[in-house]
Amino acid sequence: MVNPRAMIRVICTVLLFTAAAAAHAAEENPLAAGETLEEFFTAAIEYSPRLRIAEESRNVVSARKRMATGNLLPQLNAASSITENRRSSVDQFFGFESLRVFDGERNYLRLSQTLFNWQAFSSRKQAGLTEDQVEAEYYYELAYLLTDVAERYFNVLQAQDALESIAAELEAVSNQSAQIESMYNLQLAQVTDLYRAQANVASVEAEQLRLETDLLAAQEALRAISGLEPGMLYTLRDEVEIPDIESDVEYWVELALENNQQIRARQFAEKVANERISERVGAYLPQVSLMALRQKSNLGFDNAPIDQTDITYLGLDVTIPIYSGGTRTAQVREARSQHRIAEHELRQVELEAREVVRSSYLRSVAGDTLIAAAERLLESTELSATAMQQGLELGTVTTVDVFIALRDRFRAQRDLQRVRYDQIKAMLVLRREAGTLEAEDLLEVGEWLERP
Secondary structure, X not given: OOOHHHHHHHHHHHHHHHOHHHHHHHHHOOOOEEOOHHHHHHHHHHHOHHHHHHHHHHHHHHHHHHHHHHOOOXXXXXXXXXXXXXXXXXXXXXXXXXXXXXXXXXXXXXXXXXXXXXXXXXXXXXXXXXXXXXXXXXXXXXXXXXXXXXXXXXXXXXXXXXXXXXXXXXXXXXXHHHHHHHHHHOOOOOHHHHHHHHHHHHHHHHHHHHHHHHHHHHHHHHHHHHOOEEOOXXXXXXXXXXXXXXXXXXXXXXXXHHHOHHHHHHHHHHHHHHHHHXXXXXXXXXXXXXXXXXXXXXEOHHHOEEEEEEEEEXXXXXXXXOOOOOHHHHHHHHHHHHHHHHHHHHHHHHHHHHXXXXXXXXXXXXXXXXHHHHHHHHHHHHHHHHHHHHHHHHOOOOHHHHHHHHHHHHHHHHHHHHHHHHHHHHHHHHHHHHOOOOHHHHHHHHHOEEOO
16 A cells, blocks of 8 residues: 555655756746746745645644643753842830841752643643644645646646647638638629638637637646746647556545545544543543752741751642633533534545545546547548538538538547546546555656657
């Protein structure tokens, strides 16, 4: 079974070494251009505020754990005071007033050690569980960031391919429109055919404007997550074969329930909430501490001068709670409600993970079938467009049929491009949610790309 924590560490190490130069450029210049998928991975790791927040949350919880541990360790305190005293007194029999000036000194060293404090013990355990929780949240945030970068990268590639396709379609319908206009000038075509051709050209031009906007939006999304300006991105190879998804959907669901970092985080949160109940109940129990003190002083009560004394004692400090006005009872009820909330949150995350895994699995498995169907559709629409063009020259079909065939041909081309990218994105999401995303998966995806 893959260790998710070790797996994510490997991902970070490999990505940092394979694209260190790009990360340095992104740090020096937020608008540096990126081309490869690995460059955007590494830049996003350095750039992402959410990842930085998750990392600092780990540091905060680690410090809290250290504080909780420190409360159970010996506490050693020392104090020293030197005073100049003036003491005036009146004799009660003769009424004489006397004034005494003397220097006072008091030094002590105090050692205390907790022997039994259920609340402190429980707080220490909660801190450890919380540390595991935020660590799982950090690793999920990292995995989510990497798959999000890949998805946005492929969204840009898809938008670029769609724009190239619409440009080719515009050229084809423009040529067809010019041909119909020539026929109209020779009185071989009706004016309605000319208007219809011009309307089709305008429709494709409008679609081209929309796709240009989609490309700009996709580039901005990639820039926003990585801090890199999208340059000449590497494109997907035509001969790429995406690995098949093994086993059935239930296997992947079980993997997700066991390895998904978000589920693991909620499981730790539920344990923290359960331990908090124990902490609140511990408020009813006695607290026992060992006390040791060494004191040296020549001052008594109210700074009265006394002979130099050395005091050493060793004892037990026992505190027994009796009544707090119902505060402890209310705290226990609050902790129990928080535990039930944590249980429901865990259940919710499990249900969401199941849904994402199932949908990603179905899209991944169906990818090959959809690609094959899209390829056959593209082939048939290309043949249809060629036949319609020949039929128009022979007068057996209308211009409407030709434009419909051209539209179907280029739409099928864009659909084929879309399903190829969708299959890759679904595969990455499936592995992320199942907790099996490895460095080799990300590097393999990068190898499917080539310089344009």
